[in-house]
Amino acid sequence: MAADASSFWESELEWQAAEAEKGFEVNVIEPRHVGGGMFSKSYTTYKVTSTVLADGVWRRYSDFEFMRDILVSRFHGLAIPLLPDKRVVGNLDEAFIERRRAGLADWARKIGAHPYLRGDATFTRFLSVTGDSEWEQSKKAAATGEGASSSSNPGLARWFGCLRMYPLPAESDKAVAESAALNSMLEDKCRALLTAVDAFLQATKQSVAAMEAIGAAFDSLAKGAVAATEKLGPVHESVKKETMSLADLSAKGHHAWTELLSLSKFADNEVQLFLLAAIANEIGRCQAFSSLLAVRKAAQDAFGRSSVQLNQLRFRQKQYKDKGDAPRAAQMEPELERATKLAHDMNNRLSDVTKGILLVEGRSSAIKRVTMLSQLFGCFAATQGASASTTQTIWKNFLAEAGLEKAGTIAKAQRVIDDLLDTDEYTPVLPAAPDSGFSIAPPPTGLQAGAAPASAAAAAAAASGAGSDGAAGSPAPAPAPAAAASPAAAAAASTPAASPSADEEEDTPAGNDDDDDAEEGDMF
CATH class of the missing domain: 3.30.1520.10 (Phox-like domain)
Known part of the structure; x- marks a missing residue:
């Protein structure tokens, strides 16, 4: 055998x-x-x-x-x-x-x-x-x-x-009950997982929408900066230059976010194709197994009914025989044969369904479950890894185009993060830009002087001692008395402006250690 x-x-x-x-x-x-x-x-x-x-x-x-x-x-x-x-x-x-x-x-x-x-x-x-x-x-x-x-x-x-x-396993009813409990647990857990993954899918879609908004905002900032510089006069030449740099940086930011957006638009598809598909398929497998368990329950009931019917017929035939009514007992033989065949068929069907549950579907479902889930989860992991690699390349290109050295910028960012983590409670506030000191630049080359406001011209003339004819050192004519000067204005006029002496300017250092440290840690 x-x-x-x-x-x-x-x-x-x-x-x-x-x-x-x-x-x-x-x-x-x-x-x-x-x-x-x-x-x-x-x-x-x-x-x-x-x-x-x-x-x-x-x-x-x-x-x-x-x-x-x-x-x-x-x-x-x-x-x-x-x-x-x-x-x-x-x-x-x-x-x-x-x-x-x-x-x-x-x-x-x-x-x-x-x-x-x-x-x-x-x-x-x-x-x-x-x-x-x-x-x-x-x-x-x-x-x-x-x-x-x-x-x-x-x-x-x-x-x-x-x-x-296939042999019918011993204690098959107990084994089927154990299989049913396992299947029910798996379906419940998979449904909970499906709910969680669906929430992740919705969050992914919202993230894509947010990225679209960020990209559009960067684009708007770049275009707005360019438009604004066109309206600035010659006196703002240095401002125009820096604003155009801002526009260029914003354009680079828009380009980076556009690339990220094109990459992220596949994210929800990946969640649906791999995670949701895998879990939904497993739930379907559990439901099909539950349907097979229902078929077995129906086969059990049918076998029970056929057995009861067969026993009733046998009891009646025995009664006829005990009474000595052999003809009527013989007349029941065809009906007994049909009932016996029906009970035998129902028993075979119950046995076949039980074998299928325990020796075929139970084992194959366990194998298919692990194989399919590992493959689909693996595909999702692979796509995420590829996306992460592409994302890293996008930001690396942005740093290079923006003229930012990668290692140094990462170190600066890490110091900021470390400072936040060192606090007792995380507060999402941007760190203040370090004070690098205030410097005065010469006016733009070729800038034509215009007429200054009267009060400013008078203050300049008083400070330089320039005469009405422009000759240095000539005494200035006495100004006409003001009709009504406010006390604040009078006080301001009588207080000489504080200005450092030449010696003080020479003793003033160009920078300090704190400023140098701040520049090293400046990420803005």
């Missing part, structure tokens, strides 16, 4: 490998609206293309439901994937139809990827029968039992062959 089992599984694994090499393509495309008539409702039909028939067939959502029900009833112990949710109201909305199409395509691909399910006779007709009336006839035939026998269904025959080679 052990040798037969070994030979069987060796052959079966070779067949599975050969099926995997063949490949099987199936897709759901082109949803099409079909208008209703006086006595019919409008509906949506979908084109299903596959390896079986490349030109495809048209199927409604109800056809997918029928196909899944057939697979559940035939393939005992397999967790048939669930279909996308059904909606009664609003099922013609374009966004809903597209989500449903994607869900149906995912379902069809999963069935097509399963070597046993895709060999089902009715699934083959589902993919190949083109006419509506012919397909309806196929559905009726399948509903009445056509294709339910392993002799006429290649995929089912191979699956039943596997089930017969």
